[in-house]
Amino acid sequence: MTTMSLATSMRMSFSLSPGNQALTRRACVLGEPRNVAFWSHQLTKKETMSFWSIYAEPSPLEFDLSPPPIDHDLLDTVRTAGADVSREGIILTFHNDDEALDAVHNGVAVVDLSHFGRIRGICFFYAIVSPFSGEDRIQFLHNQSTANFECLREGQGCDTVFVTPTARTIDIAHAWVMKSAITLVVSPETCRTITEMLNKYIFFADKVEIRDITKQTSFFVLVGPKSGQLMENLNLGGLVGKPYGTHQHFNVEKQPVTIGVGNLISEDGFSLLMSPMAAPSVWKAMLAQGAIPMGSNSWNKLRVIRGRPAPGMELTKEFNVLEACLWNSVSLNKGCYKGQETISRLITYDGVKQRLWGFRLSAAAEPGSIITVDGKKVGKLTSYASGRKQTEHFGLGYIKRQSALEGDTVIVGDNIIGTVVEVPFLSHQRPPSSSSTS
Numbered sequence: 243m244t245t246m247s248l249a250t251s252m253r254m255s256f257s258l259s260p261g262n263q264a265l266t267r268r269a270c271v272l273g274e275p276r277n278v279a280f281w282s283h284q285l286t287k288k289e290t291m292s293f294w295s296i297y298a299e300p301s302p303l304e305f306d307l308s309p310p311p312i313d314h315d316l317l318d319t320v321r322t323a324g325a326d327v328s329r330e331g332i333i334l335t336f337h338n339d340d341e342a343l344d345a346v347h348n349g350v351a352v353v354d355l356s357h358f359g360r361i362r363g364i365c366f367f368y369a370i371v372s373p374f375s376g377e378d379r380i381q382f383l384h385n386q387s388t389a390n391f392e393c394l395r396e397g398q399g400c401d402t403v404f405v406t407p408t409a410r411t412i413d414i415a416h417a418w419v420m421k422s423a424i425t426l427v428v429s430p431e432t433c434r435t436i437t438e439m440l441n442k443y444i445f446f447a448d449k450v451e452i453r454d455i456t457k458q459t460s461f462f463v464l465v466g467p468k469s470g471q472l473m474e475n476l477n478l479g480g481l482v483g484k485p486y487g488t489h490q491h492f493n494v495e496k497q498p499v500t501i502g503v504g505n506l507i508s509e510d511g512f513s514l515l516m517s518p519m520a521a522p523s524v525w526k527a528m529l530a531q532g533a534i535p536m537g538s539n540s541w542n543k544l545r546v547i548r549g550r551p552a553p554g555m556e557l558t559k560e561f562n563v564l565e566a567c568l569w570n571s572v573s574l575n576k577g578c579y580k581g582q583e584t585i586s587r588l589i590t591y592d593g594v595k596q597r598l599w600g601f602r603l604s605a606a607a608e609p610g611s612i613i614t615v616d617g618k619k620v621g622k623l624t625s626y627a628s629g630r631k632q633t634e635h636f637g638l639g640y641i642k643r644q645s646a647l648e649g650d651t652v653i654v655g656d657n658i659i660g661t662v663v664e665v666p667f668l669s670h671q672r673p674p675s676s677s678s679t680s
Contacts, residue, residue: 316354316460316521325537332357335537342536343630346544350466352525352533353541355506358461359433360515361415362453363440364423378449379424386443386580387415388563390573394419399487399502401571403563404428404436409581409588411557411566412436414550416506416513418489425515427461427506431553460521462514463505464533465544469512472531481512489513494520507548508666546627547636549600549665555609555624556598556638564594565640569671596621596640599648600665603635604658611655613641620645623654638665 317327326334333354336342345351363379384391389402398419404412413432418425428436433456440452464472470482481490481501486509489502497520505511516524529535536544551557551566563572564585572585588594606626613621621641628635637660646652652660 316356316518316525319522319525320354320535323535325535330357333537335539336535338534339537339540339543340630342534342540343544345534345536346466348467350464350468350472350533351536351540352528353463353465353536353538354460354521354525355463355538355541356456356460356521357430357538358456358506359426359428359430359436360455360459360461361426361428361433361437361440362423362455363426364451364453379422380419382440382444382448382450383417383424383426384576384579386440388568388572388579388581388585389417390576391417391419391424392576396421397489398485399489399504401487401568403568403571404432404439405563405581406559407580407584409562409564409584410559411551411553411561411563411568412439413553413557414568414571416487416504418487418500418502418515425455425500427513427515429553458518460516460518462516462521462524462528463507464512464514464528465505465507465536466511468532469505469510472528472533473512475531476527495523497523499524507545507550509670543627543629543636546625546638547629547665549598549638549667549669551598551638551667552625556640561596561598561640562588562594564588565596565598567598567668567671569673594643596642598624598638598640598668599646600663600668601637601639601652601654601660602663603637603654603660606635607637607654607658607660609637611658613639613660614653615645615650618645620652 317331317333320333320336321327323336325336328334342351363383380391380394383402387402387404389400391400391402394400396419399417402415402417404415406412413429413436415426415428415436417427426436433454437452437454444450444452470479473479473482478492478501481488481503484503486504487502489500492499492501494516497517499514499516499520502513502515503509505513514524545552551568556566562584563581574586574589601623603626606628607623609624609626611623612619613623621639623637623639625638626635627637637654639654641652641662646662648662648664650662652662654660
């Protein structure tokens with residue numbers, strides 16, 4: 243194992259309760275952690291990583307928030323491999339879009355989504371002699387979004403939706419409940435807006451702090467039917483088959499990594515949140531186990547094909563959370579929260595007038611195109627993407643209820659034929675009942 247200074251090792255180790263910190267630090271320094279598993283793999287003949295130490299810790303993840311050293315830069319790693327990277331640091335393509343989309347169906351793809359936003363809501367000590375229990379962060383997000391956080395425990399997670407007071411959609415967030423923090427993953431376009439909105443609603447008595455940790459962390463997802471096998475190969479099979487949102491903390495070469503079940507686009511696959519210093523090693527390990535790298539161009543296509551709504555497209559002030567079919571993220575009986583009255587009225591009086599659908603299209607179409615049935619306007623196309631073949635065209639859009647159902651034909655724009663289809667992300671959404679607890 244690479245030798246690290248005592249100060250560095252202590253800074254990067256996980257925090258437990260005060261009584262256990264010394265033991266944890268000693269274990270990390272001496273290489274004798276609890277519940278140790280080793281990832282052993284050969285990268286190339288010239289480049290060998292002896293092993294990765296994976297320390298399973300039932301404790302909050304404390305990131306080193308300093309910038310990564312220049313020799314730990316993931317973007318340099320992928321540029322060397324031929325990837326196109328934007329000025330903003332987004333990996334656009336590995337020039338293998340068809341191969342990456344095929345891996346989603348038949349293998350496993352790994353995607354760097356570090357440009358997505360990460361927000362942490364943490365509790366802080368109100369008094370040195372009387373540490374705060376941490377419930378404020380739960381109650382705070384419970385009141386500011388649609389999901390029921392009070393039913394979640396440390397190590398669990400869920401999707402939640404940030405909405406306006408009239409239940410118009412802002413964004414879907416994936417949440418992990420940690421010991422002293424809740425970490426949210428949000429879309430790149432909404433991170434600043436949501437951070438500012440949450441800070442706006444913190445009152446003096448709330449012992450909560452909201453931090454944007456996007457630039458201090460990296461975030462990958464694994465997509466595809468062989469994601470579980472890859473995890474097994476890396477001695478992380480304990481997460482396979484666990485409920486969506488379940489997550490655990492590990493050390494990789496003494497750098498913190500949190501791995502969770504689900505990948506933003508489905509309840510399958512996995513998500514990895516880590517220190518930027520660990521990102522190149524984690525990335526190489528995924529590729530060494532057969533994962534196909536996917537750029538953001540392919541990810542955006544996959545989003546449309548799988549049916550996940552996105553801000554500025556399907557998630558706007560024009561549509562409410564129920565029209566977007568985000569049922570799994572809505573709680574009806576958790577009490578008052580932003581948008582709750584509107585949502586309750588929509589359900590009580592059957593007020594949902596339109597819904598989001600997927601479409602198979604006969605040709606490329608422009609988002610914003612009008613959707614018609616028998617010459618009458620019934621909706622609007624919100625997203626378009628091409629598929630793995632030049633003849634494959636997909637879209638997302640809203641249509642009025644009863645105007646068309648799955649399998650029906652619609653016209654998009656002037657003459658593009660569309661077939662209404664159910665898409666995976668939306669088909670897994672389950673309408674809530676009054677007895678629902680989440």
